[in-house]
Amino acid sequence: MYQVLARKYRPRNFNELVGQNHVSRALTSALERGRLHHAYLFTGTRGVGKTTIARILAKCLNCETGVTSTPCEVCPTCKAVNEGRFIDLIEIDAASRTKVEDTRELLDNVPYAPTQGRFKVYLIDEVHMLSTHSFNALLKTLEEPPEHVKFLFATTDPQKLPITVISRCLQFTLRPLAVDEITEHLSSILSKEQIQAEQDAIWQIAESAQGSLRDALSLTDQAIAYGQGEIHHQDVKDMLGLIDRTIIYDLILAIHQNQTARVSALLMQFRQQALDVSLVLDQLISTLHELALLQYLPDLSLKYSAEINQKITQLSQRISAQDLQLYYQIASKGRADLQLAVTQEQGFEMCVLRLLAFRPLQPNEVPLTQVSAQSNAVAVAPAAESATAQPEPVHPVVSAEDELEAETAAINPPVAEPSSDDFLQDEALEVAEVASPSEPDHPVTTPAEAASAQMIFDPAADEVLFDLDEDDRADQPATQEEASSDDFLFDEIAPLPETAVAQPTQQPAELAAPVSSVAQPELTHPQDSSPQDSLFAEPAPMPSTNQPVVAAVDNTAIPRADQRLMPQDILQLPVQSLEGEWSVEKWEYWFRNSDLSPAVQELAQHGLMTGQIEAESVFHIPEQYQQLLNSQLQHLEAALKQQWPNSFLKVQYGQVTEVTPYSLQQERKVRAYQRASELLHQEPKVKSLLESFDGELQNIQLK
Template sequence: MYQVLARKYRPRNFNELVGQNHVSRALTSALDRGRLHHAYLFTGTRGVGKTTIARILAKCLNCETGVTSTPCEVCATCRAVNEGRFIDLIEIDAASRTKVEDTRELLDNVPYAPTQGRYKVYLIDEVHMLSTHSFNALLKTLEEPPEHVKFLFATTDPQKLPITVISRCLQFTLRPLAVDEITAHLTNILSQESIDADQDAIWQIAESAQGSLRDALSLTDQAIAYGQGAIHHQDVKEMLGLIDRTIIYDLILAIHQNQRARVSQLLLQFRQQALDVSMVLDQFISTLHELAMLQYLPDLSLKYSAEINQKIMQLSSHISAQDLQLYYQIACKGRADLQLAVTQEQGFEMTVLRLLAFRPLQANEVVVHQAQANVIASPAIQAQQQQNTVEQPRSEIQQDLPVEHASENTADETLENIQKEQSFSQENAHVVAQVAVAEVQPEPSSDDYLDEPLTSVETSENVDDQSAQSHQDQVSAVDSQSQQTFSAPEQQENEAPALTMFDDGQTPQAPVKAEKNIVESEDIFFLNPEQVEPETPSSASVEVAVAPVATEITKTQNESLVLAQTEQQTLSKVSTSSSDRQTPQQILTLQQQDLQGEWTVDKWEFWFRNSGLSPAVQELAQHGVMKGHIDSESFFHIPQKYEKLLNQLQHALEDALKQQWSNTKFFVQYEDVNETTPFQMQTERKARAFERAAEMLQTETVVKNLINIFDGELQNIQLK
């Protein structure tokens, strides 16, 4: 008659026991030294050997050769225990005998001596199923039993046992078996049974058993029947309903590389195969854990085929540790919410889409927020408001003119010049808005990776030469016209320029063209630092980069109604003062370097800040200096405290150097750097840029007028 593998190959002594070395060692030593306890408690998950160890212990206590850790296996007692007919081994299923009456009946027979063996052994399986009254009835006997009685308890849920019972026993916790241990045991059994089996199939059965040797043997019996006397990997996957691991690897890689078309194909494949998505998500999470472990334990042995091992190693090298942690967290959250979804398939697909939506940004990607888009539209809004404020009826212009010089032709010409001025200001506002779109997001600096430094001021570009010349011509025309029209120019020259006030209480609206540009802009765009030219702005800015330019436009329009000559002098002063010294943007801009010959700190900083390296590598590079020769032997000097970080990022820095200069031989020297580092140079530039911005802000006309009118002061000046 056929006997299942789990019963046929049940261990019969401590030498055959698989795993649980900590238990077998303690029991063997106690048996050899004669230090036996009267009650033992074995806990652990299903199929790890609780009942088996209890039977082996009963055999050791009653073997005819004496109390020993190595029973003879040939005496009548050993054979009776193996066949389950030893009269003094009383096995009780607590799940079917939970009442206190059953316990009292058991305790009534305790005082009597054993019939056949040396000890009367009570083996109570699933002891946690006993009722509270049963435990109370057992306490006194369990504490002081007769010398010929031993109690052996086994349970999968020790938390349900009263602490009074646990304190009277020696407790041994059996651990789940490792996959390697189960695999080796199954291989040995299959060789004895002469069953042809693939190693990958055996490993898959061992992994599916989840630490239970009995489950592994039961699955092996099922696989032998399914494979018609043989165990093949494909048959095991079909029997267990498992998915191909390569599909999981392809899904992770497609998510990491943002290949949405490939992700869609894989999701359709999951639907067509009608796979258990909870199992797919479990496999996904397990793979992420495996990849993360490989990054910190590269020598971790893999038990898969050569093809799968190669894919795992490639994935581990391509995905960063922080990305794996993010994926793992999202996947675990999706696994917990799987039961809350309408269907499990829906919950799984939304988890995959969440992994795509919350993917980490690359080094050359920047997100454009709606708040920044509003900043872009602010110059155009101010220009539109200026048009509403400056526009006056012709009758009002005539009323402002002296009677003896007022004429219809003169008023018409003056109004025409003012309209040209307004048209020119609107064109400048659109130019400023377009420049701000390119400047609103500066290139991410490596200094922002670990520190919180000052950031550079983004200022607007000057108007091109042709527009500036046209503006100068219009100002001259208005000047000549004002000398003929106004009767008291000396009095108006002494008047201070007025501030523009919005008295209507309405919020100014941005032009339609600016709104359209904002709506059509992409959420994510790629920066190209090599195409950004350094600007020569006309004024500094606070919070909004283009606000001073719009303020200059406002001042120009208001002064053109009062005195064009004053406007011309003011513009000349601003132009002269801005050309005297550098702007914050120019201070923060690195000078172009000729990357040839010997390394210098300027060449080193210019190269790594424009080489496309990740922010982490740039942060590391700025704390050291490069010496030697370009495209030859290069020695990177850096303090010893950065050794651990450099060990992780050295390959990226070395690959970037060799990619640009193939003959580079990269060496690292850990020592204190006494020379000026790029980090110190960048910090000094930021300090000078901040001082220059504060100085320019103090000289701004509108700021000075606000301070004088409201008796205010400038606080918390920031560069953005």
């Protein structure tokens, strides 16, 4: 009579055991040293060897040659255990004997000595199925059984066992077998059976077994019957309802390269073949996992045939690691949402379309939404290719299709424009709004000029954003000392004279903030750079007839000493020698460069410090700040004593008539603002814009 492979090739000793080396090593050592426990618990998924190990252990305990880790296999006891007729090996199916009466009947026979063997072994399979009363009845005997009794428990769900039972056993967790281990074992068995099998087919069976050797052997029996005595890869795929892995590779590559027609054809092919889309999605996720492993851990990657290995290697080299992580996350989320869709086919197709929609941009691509936004926005960009060419205005009436084609062709290679979020996150140095009183919609320049322009005009916000290349930033003159960002924090811009430009309405942030990847420009002095190194390229000559006159900035309001400085230099605090008597300059320099909290520094700038620095000091501050200062005074005293241990602080409340650090800071802000406005009006590009559109600069912000 034919015997199935799972029973015919069941391991009969620890040497034949496939995998589970950690269990066989522990049990072998215990048998050789005579350190035997009275209860063992074997846990793990189905088909990994729980019952097999329990039977091998029972054979080792009762072999007529003695307690050994290598049973003889020839004595009557070993043969009886192998044939399942050993009288002292009591195998119990807990799933069919869950009642407490069954457990009591079992325990009634425990005190009696074994009939044939050395030990009476109780092998209880699926022990988690026992009832709570059965476990309670078993506890006392399980803790202190007779010397001739051994309990062997096997379960696939150890969480359902009471902790009182687990604590009385030696627990061994059996792991699922690796695909390589199952493949090697199947190849050995098929070789003994003299059955022709393709290696890809064996690997596919091993992967489908999901770590269970019994499932793999059962599938092998099925594949032999399906293939009429042979195992072929295509037969295994048809039998298991799997698809060709190359189709999955083609689908991933088509998604990554944005081949929408190819993706559509593959989805239609899946529909026509009526495949199980959940299996297809599982295969897609497994392939993404394999690609990621191949990039970072090639030694752990699965072994395929030479053809598949070559294809998957090429695919892993085309897709970056971060793209693979994005694809894997989207596919895994789609797998979890598959049951929420109206149909599984709909959920699978939406997952594929989501992969296509959220795939990363390739180097030669520009987002369609960005191109549409550029075609709808009004871009002001005088041509900078030739110093003598005059810009030719384009009529506003242009179709959206023509603009989209022209702008897409002008971008070569295309460069992704920074998004609005990027401009909010980056610490911009200059933002100027261009407001035209006469022309709300300005003519658009040519697409080539718009693509190469360094200014983008947003009609919704009437705002011009200035961008500066890395080369231009590198040519900017550096100051003698890099200003600390803490020195340039201020709350508001003081009102300017009527001759200056309008006051900004937003609170500026740091003036000398570091430039991020989407860099914003620095203000440069026109006298310190050549026309090629200036902030913007030299504009083409403008027509001289009927040109509006731009109101110039009143330079008389700017001190002569500031006319050669940058705004950040004006805001820079001069270094003070903190010795001798306090002055307003020393006081401001000390507290703005100290570790005081912003709240204490805010109070400090409204007061004055007099007296000696290293002795008695008197802090003068208006009375309205008394309540706030009382809660922060200890921090100010601690900071002074930390730097000057001999200092002694007194506080005097009253009107402060002298110049305070706050008024000094406001005066510096006004000077820096006027200097920034002057530099902007001196820029050739800004002059050209203002003259061309009869505009004016508003809301200049120092950040």
